[in-house]
Amino acid sequence: MSLELKSPANERIGIHIPEEVSNLSLPFNGSFATTDGDEYRVKNNIIDMMEKDPAFSTIASSTNHWKLTATIYEELWRKRSLSLLTGEDFPIEKEHELLIEWTEPKAGGVYLDLGASTALYARALKAAQPEADIVALDFSTQMLEEARMKAEADETNIYLVRADGREMPFFSKTFDGIVMGGTLNELSEPTRVLHEANRVLKKDGSFFVMHLIKSDAWYGRLLQESIGLGGIKFWTKGESNDLFSQCGFQVDKQITRGIVCFTRLLPK
Numbered sequence: 255m256s257l258e259l260k261s262p263a264n265e266r267i268g269i270h271i272p273e274e275v276s277n278l279s280l281p282f283n284g285s286f287a288t289t290d291g292d293e294y295r296v297k298n299n300i301i302d303m304m305e306k307d308p309a310f311s312t313i314a315s316s317t318n319h320w321k322l323t324a325t326i327y328e329e330l331w332r333k334r335s336l337s338l339l340t341g342e343d344f345p346i347e348k349e350h351e352l353l354i355e356w357t358e359p360k361a362g363g364v365y366l367d368l369g370a371s372t373a374l375y376a377r378a379l380k381a382a383q384p385e386a387d388i389v390a391l392d393f394s395t396q397m398l399e400e401a402r403m404k405a406e407a408d409e410t411n412i413y414l415v416r417a418d419g420r421e422m423p424f425f426s427k428t429f430d431g432i433v434m435g436g437t438l439n440e441l442s443e444p445t446r447v448l449h450e451a452n453r454v455l456k457k458d459g460s461f462f463v464m465h466l467i468k469s470d471a472w473y474g475r476l477l478q479e480s481i482g483l484g485g486i487k488f489w490t491k492g493e494s495n496d497l498f499s500q501c502g503f504q505v506d507k508q509i510t511r512g513i514v515c516f517t518r519l520l521p522k
């Protein structure tokens with residue numbers, strides 16, 4: 255299906271993105287203009303809804319815009335990270351199983367991978383439900399370029415949108431489900447992003463969040479405090495749930511393994 259975006263300049267105006275933009279086997283370049291005359295470019299299928307780069311307030315956020323980080327992120331870190339962080343054998347397939355079981359992507363549904371990086375979750379959702387429309391959003395062009403290459407290699411068609419999670423170019427209640435893996439800890443303004451997620455999620459939709467919580471062990475805390483200097487935030491499970499609640503969500507399901515916490519949130 256085609257995708258309807260909300261103009262960042264005028265919240266009443268929609269921008270119609272045809273389905274062919276999500277077909278990654280055919281490079282799409284061009285632009286879309288609103289009736290107000292604002293123009294948004296599409297470069298190699300990446301729909302750019304940001305006029306300029308975001309201001310980077312932390313080391314963590316700026317490194318995501320490096321080509322090298324984008325290239326090595328998934329293979330060297332992401333696919334192994336959960337075994338390291340949970341302290342048990344936790345292959346990526348196990349994480350995908352939970353993602354699909356808790357999100358239940360349905361035919362004709364529209365799903366958002368928020369802070370997608372290389373679109374690992376977006377690709378898993380599309381593989382599980384080819385009849386759903388999947389949007390991968392990130393504000394890093396480098397990450398979206400890597401996502402594009404990986405999705406094309408998997409023959410997975412998804413929409414790639416460059417936008418800021420704090421001000422998403424979507425109308426209210428657009429998505430049947432939102433998924434967000436590892437991004438919460440990196441957000442400079444988590445409450446703004448969670449409020450936005452709440453706005454764009456349908457009332458009967460669900461929000462799958464994987465994030466890292468504060469370690470119980472003193473050496474873990476020491477490490478997390480030093481990582482915190484680079485802009486990564488950690489909360490206890492209780493603090494995380496307070497944050498979700500403040501932003502309009504209730505916890506439906508939650509499991510923790512080591513410092514990794516998986517949560518299925520529903521709008522309150």
Ligand SMILES: C[S@@+](CC[C@H](N)C(=O)[O-])C[C@H]1O[C@@H](n2cnc3c(N)ncnc32)[C@H](O)[C@@H]1O
Nearest residue numbers: 318369370371374392393394418419435436437
């Ligand atoms: C830990 S990575 C995400 C990993 C990915 N979700 C996965 O499961 O492999 C965090 C990502 O969030 C993006 N990000 C951080 N703040 C953002 C914001 N305000 N808007 C959009 N993307 C953001 C970063 O560019 C980075 O690619």
